[in-house]
Amino acid sequence: MSFLSDSGLPPWLIPLAIIYGAMVMVLLVPALRAFDRAETSAWQALWLALPGLGLVIITVLMMLRVMPAAQKPRLLALLAIVPLVNVLFLWLLAFSKWSKGSERPPQVAQEEPAKP
Numbered sequence: 001m002s003f004l005s006d007s008g009l010p011p012w013l014i015p016l017a018i019i020y021g022a023m024v025m026v027l028l029v030p031a032l033r034a035f036d037r038a039e040t041s042a043w044q045a046l047w048l049a050l051p052g053l054g055l056v057i058i059t060v061l062m063m064l065r066v067m068p069a070a071q072k073p074r075l076l077a078l079l080a081i082v083p084l085v086n087v088l089f090l091w092l093l094a095f096s097k098w099s100k101g102s103e104r105p106p107q108v109a110q111e112e113p114a115k116p
Contacts, residue, residue, distance in 0.1 A: 013075065020082060056081050070098050 035045040063077035070093055079089040 010073070010075075016082075023083075066093075070096060072096075 032045065035042075059080050060077055063080045064074055067074045067077050072093070076089070080086050082089075
């Protein structure tokens, strides 16, 4: 346990990874059985899974770039791919306090045109 305290990782990360791995297995095993019954090869199954895998990778890479600006640990970017947790996580991220360099510029008041 000293690794977790020395690395700065949150203590809930290991159980979350175990739960996520179990969720993946619960979804993956029936899908592979369905492909087996449909007499498709593993290469065809992989070809069908590539767009979804690419979307997951792109999501994580984008979140890895956003996390430092939000002053959050980069490991939290993995929450963006956990179903249902990602909605809550992105909502909390949107309304959390960000660093000064990432604040919106002040809005300039527009003057109304003079009426004749």
